[in-house]
Amino acid sequence: MMTRSRFWQAVTLIVCLSVVVSFSAFSAVQVSVLSSVKEVAPGEFATHVFSVTNDSASADTFDLSFRIPPGWGILGAPTSLSLDPDEEGTLFVTVTVPPGATAGEYSVTLTATSRVDPTQSTTASASISVSPVNELDIIMPDPQSVPPGKTVTYEVIVINRGNAQDTMKVEANSADGYPVTLSNSILNLVPQERATVTVTINVPTDADPGRDLLSFSVFSVLYAGVKKEDTLFTTVLPPSPQAVGGTLMEELPARLRLSFGQNVFTGELNSSLTFSVSGGVLDGYFSSYLRFSSIFGPDPLDLGSFYISYRLKPSTYKIGDVSQKITDLLSVYGRGGSLLIDADYYRLALVAGGSGDETRGGIGLAVGPSVARLGIAHMEKRSSTSQQTVWSLTASAQPLDDWTMRMEGALGLKDTLSSRAFFFNTKINTTPYYLSGQVFSVGSYFPGSRRDSAGLSLSQRLRQNDFSLSVSISHNWDNLSQDPSVSTTIEDELGLNISASPLEDGPTINSTVEFTWARDPDLTAQNDVRRMMSVELGDSSGSFPYSFSGKLNDQIDNITDISYRTLTFSEGIGVSIEDIDLFLKLTHIRNLDLNNGDILSGGTTVNLRFRANSSLHSASISVGNDEDDFDISASI
Known part of the structure; x- marks a missing residue:
């Protein structure tokens, strides 16, 4: 019991x-x-x-x-x-x-x-x-030699590699402080459009023999952080043969930027440090960039991004955070290394890297003159749970001087599943008119950013001396297999840009409108609208450059009834005289709730930029606040 x-x-x-x-x-x-x-x-x-x-x-x-x-x-x-x-x-x-x-x-x-x-x-x-930001590209001409007292002219090509209308500002500086003039300081380009900027350098009669470094940079006005820069040497001939030399500091200007902020209510700190150096080395172009976050804590010090790049025509080498386009359908980005050789009769792209537990790599080779070229490409992505492989064939032709065509067909494998992909693009690029059209279709299991999607786009621009008008449209959709378990998204984009200089030696008026509508077929699961409108009035030439601009950016979710508006206004004025360039810019930003008009956040930033014309080195200081956050940063 x-x-x-x-x-x-x-x-x-x-x-x-x-x-x-x-x-x-x-x-x-x-x-x-x-x-x-x-x-x-x-x-x-x-x-x-x-x-x-x-x-x-x-x-x-x-x-x-x-x-x-x-x-x-x-x-x-x-x-x-x-x-x-x-x-x-x-x-x-x-x-x-x-x-x-x-x-x-x-x-x-x-x-x-x-x-x-x-x-x-x-x-x-x-x-x-x-997603990757809009891309800009620069094609620099070959260096030239010039005697003292003469001028030298370069034609630099700027390309909009992105998928949206963009407005870019162009800057060029001489390391020795020689006068530099630009045919255009503002560019408006539709997707894939290119423009030629004529750079003229006036070499003084008393110029010393040697090498002068020309620094050329272009950056987006509409999309922050989108920038591209490059350099080349101009050799100033001596009156008699003698050695030509230079100093490393002139060829390698460095920039250091420290930024920190604190929430005055919570006491939370945030800080970052960026270091960049670029310039000519051994007849090539060297650049490096490092960005550290949490410099003063409280989180551990983190190397957010970095790269080291060196370009010696026709080759470009890069290690760190790389993003390499192999073909129109294949691209690889991650932390690793890349090599690009773009020669007269062949193009070779090689990249290897990784992101997280996934390793990525690719190679592409195209052979032939620019008027007719054939190529083959391969890309792989591997992780502990998946393996993705792509083989691609490419072809390009130039039937006429101003008319080009590109075509690509590819087969992709994701584990045991396969998909096909197709791409076609044609361009007409004349002085008064530009046209670019493309179509693509990529299968459901094709590796890459365009997986399981199709679309078509058309961009065109009418060009006159003091006036230009451009229109770009695109229509894209996904879920090509019409899988009922996968949502379908249809996206339409419309872009419009007008640029005019109504007065001789007067300001330029530039306006851009971008409209995007992303939705599902029944408008029940997704119905998003994005609107961007930008207007700028300014003149960057002369001794007193100025700029006034306003930008409106709306994001509207018609399903959840959430709508936000970002308003950005800026005013800038400067002085550009023989020895210095000084520019002061004031920027106001407000984030609003469109439903009730409440201000969610906002702030003001004051930026002062200074550069001596006798050096490539520049300095700037920014002071700003965002509601209860205060931020100060400086760069040299």
Whole structure:
């Protein structure tokens, strides 16, 4: 009898312990992500939907905390949420992606903690994919030699490699301070359009023999962080043969930028340090860039991005964070190395790197003169769970001087599944008129950014001396296999640009409009609208350059009824005389809720830039505030 009693006591104890353990493992709050992966470009917004459920038997208030990548921001996020038993609350969390964000995968994490029992806490993470930024490209001419007292002229080609209308500012400087003039200081280019900028250098009669470094840079006005620069040497001939030399500091100007800020209410610190150096080395062009975050804590020091690049025509070498276009359909980006050789009769692209646990690599070779060229390319991506392979054939032709065509067909393998891809592009580029059209179709299992999508686009520009008008349209869609378990997105884009200089030696008026509509076929799961309007009035020539601009950027989600507007206004004025260039710029930014007109965030930045004409070295200092954040940065 005693044995049986002890047996039931043991059973009762086990049951009680099981109940205690089960209750101790039970979480009073559940957090989940209701939205899919968001793909955005740097400088845009991304909205994720979270659900928080109170699984306890009593009402509770939950403290909400968010973790986002360094430098990102959150608009209008609540700090707490009160829920009745078994009640579910929905949160729309909008984050701002900084303009300088590198391409890759990021996460936004929400943690909900019970106030009744702080040990009850649950976390969920939503994914954001930052796509590569718009790209600019520069093609520099061959160096020249010139005697003192003469002028030398270069024709530099600037290309818009992106998929949107863009306005670029052009700058060129002589290391020895020789007068430099540009045929155009402002460029408006539709996608894939190129323009030629004539650079004239006046070499003084008393110029010393040697090499003068010409620095040429172009940067986007509409899309922050999009910039390209390059250099070349002009040899000033001596009156008689003698050695030509130079100093390293003239050829390798460096820039150091330190930025830090503090939230005056929370005391949270953020800081970053960037170092860049570029210039001519051994008849080539060298550049390097490093960016560190959390310089002063509290997070560990992190090398966010870096690269080292060297170009000696016709080859370009790069290590670090690389992004290499192999063909129109194949490109690889990640941390690794790349080699590009673009010669008269062949083009070779080689890249290898990785991102996370995935290794990536590719090679492409095209052979033939520019009027007719054939090529083959290969790309692989491997991880612990997947292997992706692509083989591609390319062809290009130039039937007429101003008419080019490119075509590509490819076969892609993802594990045991295969898909095909096709691309075609044609261009007409004359002085008064430019036209570019392309079509593509990429299968569902094809590796790459265009996977499971198709589209067509058309860009054209009418060019006159003091006036230009451009229009670009595109229509893209995905889910080509019409899989019912996969959402379908249709995206239409319309771009318009007008640029005019109505007065001789007067200001230039430039206006750009971009409209994007992304939706599903039934307008039930997705219906997003993005609008961008920009107007600028300015004159960068003369002794007193000035610029006044305004930009409106709307992001509207018609499904969740969330709408944001970013207003940016800037005023700038400067002095450009014989010895110095000085420019002061004031920028105001406001983020608004379009539904009620509330100001969600905003700030003002004052930037002063200084450069001595006798050197490539420049210095700038910026002071700004964003509501309760204060930031100061300097670069030399």
